[in-house]
Amino acid sequence: xxxxxxxxxxxxxxxxxxxxxxxxxxxxxxxxxxxxxxxxxxxxxxxxxxxxxxxxxxxxxxxxxxxxxxxxxxxxxxxxxxxxxxxxxxxxxxxxxxxxxxxxxxxxxxxxxxxxxxxxxx
Amino acid sequence: xxxxxxxxxxxxxxxxxxxxxxxxxxxxxxxxxxxxxxxxxxxxxxxxxxxxxxxxxxxxxxxxxxxxxxxxxxxxxxxxxxxxxxxxxxxxxxxxxxxxxxxxxxxxxxxxxxxxxxxxxx
Numbered sequence: 001x002x003x004x005x006x007x008x009x010x011x012x013x014x015x016x017x018x019x020x021x022x023x024x025x026x027x028x029x030x031x032x033x034x035x036x037x038x039x040x041x042x043x044x045x046x047x048x049x050x051x052x053x054x055x056x057x058x059x060x061x062x063x064x065x066x067x068x069x070x071x072x073x074x075x076x077x078x079x080x081x082x083x084x085x086x087x088x089x090x091x092x093x094x095x096x097x098x099x100x101x102x103x104x105x106x107x108x109x110x111x112x113x114x115x116x117x118x119x120x121x122x
Numbered sequence: 123x124x125x126x127x128x129x130x131x132x133x134x135x136x137x138x139x140x141x142x143x144x145x146x147x148x149x150x151x152x153x154x155x156x157x158x159x160x161x162x163x164x165x166x167x168x169x170x171x172x173x174x175x176x177x178x179x180x181x182x183x184x185x186x187x188x189x190x191x192x193x194x195x196x197x198x199x200x201x202x203x204x205x206x207x208x209x210x211x212x213x214x215x216x217x218x219x220x221x222x223x224x225x226x227x228x229x230x231x232x233x234x235x236x237x238x239x240x241x242x243x244x
Contacts, residue, residue, distance in 0.1 A: 013224020013231040014153055014217055022146040031136055047132040048177040064225075070206060089226050093219040095136055102135020102240040105188075105209050 020065050021091075025050055027098070028086065029058045033068065038081045067091070090100050142187050143213075147172055149220070151180050152206065152213050155190065189213070228233045 021027055032046050043055050050058075059082060062068035065090040072081040074076075084091075102109050143149055147170075154168050165177050172180075181204060184190035189210040194201040206213075224231050 011231045012150075012153070012170075013221045014230045015150060015170060015224075016231050017220040017224045018146045018149060022144065022149070024140045024144040027140060027144070028134075028137060031134070046135060048134075084211065090223055090226065093214060094223060097215040097219055098139040099135045101153060101212055102137075102139045106135060106138045109133045109138045 001029055017094075020061070020067075021094075023058075026062065027060050027091070027095060029055065029062060030088060031069065031095055033082060033084050033088070034092060034095065038083070039079065041075075043082075061090070130165055139216075142183070142189075144150065148180050148184065149175055149213070149217060151177065152185065152210060155204060155206050155210070156214060156217065160205070161195075161201065165204075184210070207229075 006025055021030075028046070028048050028050065029043065032043055032048075037043050037046065040055070040059075040092065043050065043059070059068065060069070063070055063082075066085055068082050069085050073076050073081045131179055140157075150168070150170050151165065154165055154170075159165050159168065159233065162177070162181075165172065165181070166173050166174065181190065181192070184203075185192055188207055190204050192204050195203045
């Protein structure tokens with residue numbers, strides 16, 4: 001049973017979801033895994049340019065909450081691959097709805113099939 | 123056209139969505155409006171106990187981004203009611219999916235029909 005955050009909020013499942021996922025980066029890490037990222041370097045190469053310390057922190061949190069699992073693919077030095085658990089895959093619908101909403105109301109955003117994401121137009 | 127945040131990220135519609143909604147409170151304010159909250163006192167009475175300064179800030183942001191509209195219902199003193207725009211109502215799907223995910227993976231959370239939310243069990 002993953003631990004719930006310390007601060008008290010309601011039992012609303014949306015609040016619990018936001019306690020874990022409610023920031024600007026966590027769901028983008030989940031999205032990157034859905035798009036094929038596996039290794040730390042894959043995430044670092046993401047066009048979001050997530051700062052390294054934030055990336056480490058969010059991957060750790062996702063593992064703690066059972067959304068992502070990590071597995072060593074190299075022993076010396078120890079390096080890990082990250083995969084979504086079933087619970088992580090279940091977030092696909094949330095991401096799909098956010099994508100639809102973004103596409104509908106921010107037409108300058110774009111989902112390029114096969115390319116994932118690209119830099120925002122200025 | 124609502125302004126986009128200053129910091130650069132990708133054109134991914136999920137990133138744009140999280141730039142606006144990616145925190146622990148904003149979507150709970152949207153949820154409270156969907157559940158019937160209209161006036162500032164309604165939001166303050168929410169079981170989330172959103173701190174007043176955060177509540178003011180998030181309502182302002184939601185208005186700026188065209189997700190919520192506010193209308194004066196009293197002139198002296200000026201007081202406002204808040205309603206979702208069409209763009210705001212379109213977030214219902216995101217909230218529904220978060221609710222489903224929370225209910226599925228955190229069975230201690232509960233959605234009580236008609237009651238909205240209640241305090242988390244300890």
